[in-house]
Amino acid sequence: MRTLRFNVLSEEELMELPGFPSLDVIEKGKPVAVIECAEKIPCNPCEACCPQGAITVGEDINNLPSLDPYKCTGCGLCIAACPGLAIFVVRKAYNESDALISIPYEFLPLPEVGEQVEALDREGKKTCLAKVAKVRNSKKYDRTPVVSFTVPKEKCMEVRHIRLL
Amino acid sequence: METELAVIGSGPGGLSAAIEAAKFGVKVAVVDENPKPGGQLFKQIHKFFGSEKHKAGVRGIDIGNQLLQQCQDFNVDLFLNTEAWAIFDNGKALGLKRGTDKIEKLSTKKLVLATGAMENSLAFPGWTLPGVLGAGGIQTLMNLHRVLPGQRVLIVGTGNVGLIVSYQLIQAGAEVVAVIDILPKIGGWGVHASKIRRLGTPILTFHTVKEATGNGEVKGAVIAKVGPGYKIIQGTERELKVDTIGIAVGLTPMAELAWSAGCQLAHVPELGGWVPVHNERMETTLKDIYVVGDVCGIGEASTAMEEGQISGIAAAESLGYLKRGKAEELLEERRKGLDTLRGGPFATHTKAGKGKLMKRYYKS
Amino acid sequence: MGLRIKYHPILGEDLRKDMISIEVDGRAIPAYEGEPIAAALIASDIKTLRKTKRIGEPRSLFCARGVCTDCVMTVNGTPNIRTCITPVEKDMKIEKQEGLGNWGEEPK
Numbered sequence: 341m342r343t344l345r346f347n348v349l350s351e352e353e354l355m356e357l358p359g360f361p362s363l364d365v366i367e368k369g370k371p372v373a374v375i376e377c378a379e380k381i382p383c384n385p386c387e388a389c390c391p392q393g394a395i396t397v398g399e400d401i402n403n404l405p406s407l408d409p410y411k412c413t414g415c416g417l418c419i420a421a422c423p424g425l426a427i428f429v430v431r432k433a434y435n436e437s438d439a440l441i442s443i444p445y446e447f448l449p450l451p452e453v454g455e456q457v458e459a460l461d462r463e464g465k466k467t468c469l470a471k472v473a474k475v476r477n478s479k480k481y482d483r484t485p486v487v488s489f490t491v492p493k494e495k496c497m498e499v500r501h502i503r504l505l
Numbered sequence: 506m507e508t509e510l511a512v513i514g515s516g517p518g519g520l521s522a523a524i525e526a527a528k529f530g531v532k533v534a535v536v537d538e539n540p541k542p543g544g545q546l547f548k549q550i551h552k553f554f555g556s557e558k559h560k561a562g563v564r565g566i567d568i569g570n571q572l573l574q575q576c577q578d579f580n581v582d583l584f585l586n587t588e589a590w591a592i593f594d595n596g597k598a599l600g601l602k603r604g605t606d607k608i609e610k611l612s613t614k615k616l617v618l619a620t621g622a623m624e625n626s627l628a629f630p631g632w633t634l635p636g637v638l639g640a641g642g643i644q645t646l647m648n649l650h651r652v653l654p655g656q657r658v659l660i661v662g663t664g665n666v667g668l669i670v671s672y673q674l675i676q677a678g679a680e681v682v683a684v685i686d687i688l689p690k691i692g693g694w695g696v697h698a699s700k701i702r703r704l705g706t707p708i709l710t711f712h713t714v715k716e717a718t719g720n721g722e723v724k725g726a727v728i729a730k731v732g733p734g735y736k737i738i739q740g741t742e743r744e745l746k747v748d749t750i751g752i753a754v755g756l757t758p759m760a761e762l763a764w765s766a767g768c769q770l771a772h773v774p775e776l777g778g779w780v781p782v783h784n785e786r787m788e789t790t791l792k793d794i795y796v797v798g799d800v801c802g803i804g805e806a807s808t809a810m811e812e813g814q815i816s817g818i819a820a821a822e823s824l825g826y827l828k829r830g831k832a833e834e835l836l837e838e839r840r841k842g843l844d845t846l847r848g849g850p851f852a853t854h855t856k857a858g859k860g861k862l863m864k865r866y867y868k869s
Numbered sequence: 870m871g872l873r874i875k876y877h878p879i880l881g882e883d884l885r886k887d888m889i890s891i892e893v894d895g896r897a898i899p900a901y902e903g904e905p906i907a908a909a910l911i912a913s914d915i916k917t918l919r920k921t922k923r924i925g926e927p928r929s930l931f932c933a934r935g936v937c938t939d940c941v942m943t944v945n946g947t948p949n950i951r952t953c954i955t956p957v958e959k960d961m962k963i964e965k966q967e968g969l970g971n972w973g974e975e976p977k
Binding site for chain 1 (some may be wrong): 537551552553554555556559561562563589599636674676678689690691694695696697698699700704705706710802807827846847848849850
C-alpha cells in the first residue's frame with residue numbers, strides 16, 4: 341500500500357483491507373480483531389494461531405490476511421502472535437459510553453489495571469485519556485503482553501497505543 | 506583435523522547447512538571466529554516473519570537456541586574462537602587459527618561459506634566521533650550486552666534495520682529523536698514504520714545528516730532537507746540534541762574468503778555488492794565450495810536458513826549420502842520455500858539479483 | 870551505570886550479580902566478568918577508546934562485533950585488541966591506545 345511508504349494508514353484505507361471486519365460488526369459492539377496489515381510480506385502466524393480459523397492467509401503466505409468477523413471471538417491471541425504488532429481487538433459496546441481497545445504492549449513498566457493513561461493515534465498524537473481495564477501476559481504470548489483500555493466509543497478506530505502518565 | 510563438510514560461519518545459514526547435511530550422515534565441522542555461535546540471531550529479540558517452517562512468530566534469540574540444539578542432536582562439531590584465515594586446494598583444506606595463536610589445518614571434502622555481511626558506514630563531518638555507531642552495532646550492544654550506547658538517538662536509514670533498531674532502542678529505555686532517510690519514501694515494511702510512528706517517533710524522509718557535532722563525542726546532529734539531486738536545501742538545517750547516531754544504510758557481503766579461494770564474484774547491487782556467483786544448489790564456480798545467506802545476497806535469516814538447507818542437501822548428495830531422486834525432491838521443496846519468501850514486492854530486487862547470478866554461473 | 874539495562878521487556882531482568890574490577894588508564898572500573906571490555910567502558914561513560922595515529926582523533930565502537938577495528942585498545946600491554954569482542958578478566962589493565970600502540974622492541 342503506497343501510503344505506508346510515506347505515512348500511516350488512514351481510516352479509509354484501513355476499511356478496505358481484507359483484515360478489517362465490516363463496519364456492521366464493529367457497530368454491533370462485540371470484541372473483534374482488526375488486522376491492520378496492508379502490505380504483501382511473507383507471513384502467516386496470525387492464520388496459524390487463530391483457534392476459530394477466523395483468519396485466512398492461504399498457500400501463498402504473501403497474501404494479506406483476511407478476517408471472517410463472524411468466526412472471530414475477539415480472544416486476542418493474534419494480537420500477540422503478529423510479528424508486525426499490527427493486530428488489535430476492538431469492543432465498541434464495552435459499556436454505555438466506552439469502547440475497549442486491546443493492543444500489544446512490549447514495554448516496561450507495564451501499566452496497572454485502573455491506571456489512567458493517554459491514548460495515542462497511529463501517528464503517536466494524544467487523542468484522549470484512557471483507563472486500563474486489563475493487562476494479560478500469558479506465556480502463550482511469548483513476551484508480548486496485551487493491554488486493554490477504555491476510550492470514548494467514537495475514538496475506537498483512531499486509538500492504537502497508550503502512553504503512561 | 507579432518508571432516509567431510511566444513512562450514513565457515515555459525516549463523517542461521519551455516520548452522521542450517523550443517524544440520525541438514527548431518528541429518529544424512531555427513532561428518533560436519535562448523536568454525537566461527539566468535540566466542541558465541543548464532544551469527545546475528547542472538548541480538549534479534551523480535552518475532553520473525555515467514556511461515557511455521559521458517560520459525561515465524563519465534564524470536565531470533567530462540568531460533569538460535571533451537572538451531573544449536575539441533576547441531577548437538579546431529580553431532581555437528583562446533584569450533585568457536587576459530588578463525589578461518591585461508592582456503593587451500595579449491596576448498597579441500599582450511600587454515601585455522603584456534604584462540605589467539607594456535608594454527609591448524611582442517612582437511613575437508615566440501616566447504617560451505619556462510620560468512621554473512623557487515624554494516625556500511627556513512628561519511629559526513631563528524632562521522633568518526635565516539636557516539637556514531639552502526640545500527641546493528643547498537644543492536645548488539647543493547648540486546649546482547651545489555652548496555653545502551655546513549656540516551657538520545659538519531660537513526661539514519663528507514664530500511665527494516667533502522668526501523669527495528671529504533672523500536673528496540675525505545676524498548677531498552679532510550680529515546681529515538683528521529684529516523685531519517687535521504688530517499689523520498691520509507692524503505693522498510695509498513696508495519697515496522699507504523700509501530701514506531703504510534704509511539705510518536707518522527708520519520709523524516711528526504712532528509713540527510715549534514716554533520717555530527719560535539720567536542721570529542723557526539724553532542725548533536727545537524728539534519729537538513731534535500732531537494733532535487735538529493736542536494737541539501739539551504740536554510741532547512743536544524744540541530745538535534747542527540748548523543749548517539751545509528752547508521753542503517755545497508756549491508757555488504759563479506760565475500761573475501763570466496764574471492765581468495767578463487768570463486769568467481771559478480772557485482773550485483775541488488776544483492777549488496779560483490780557476491781560469489783552461484784547456481785540453484787548454492788554451488789560456486791568451484792564445485793566443492795558452496796555459499797549461503799548474506800554472503801551471496803543480503804536477505805533475511807529465513808532465506809539464509811533455506812539456502813543453508815539447500816547446500817546441506819546438495820553436499821550430502823555430492824558426498825554419496827543421498828540418492829539423486831530424493832535429493833531433487835528435497836531441493837525442490839526448499840526452492841519453493843525460497844520463492845515464497847521472495848514472492849512479495851519487497852523482494853523483487855533480490856529475485857532479480859539472484860537471477861543475474863544464476864545466468865552468470867551458467868555462462869561461466 | 871545509567872546506560873546498563875537492568876530490566877528489559879523481552880530480555881527480562883539482568884540477573885548478573887558479581888562485579889569485578891578492571892583498570893582503565895589507572896582508574897578502577899566495575900565490570901561483569903566475561904562481558905566485552907567495550908561494554909563495560911561504555912556502561913561507565915567512557916566513550917573514547919583510542920586516538921588515531923596522524924591527527925589524534927578520538928574513536929570508539931562502530932560495528933560492535935569485531936569486523937571494523939575502530940574499538941581497539943591496549944590490553945595487558947598488548948596493543949590492537951578489539952575490545953568489543955574481548956571479554957573482561959579480573960584485574961585486566963586497559964589503556965586508551967595512542968595511534969598504533971606500543972609493540973615492544975624491534976626484532977634484531
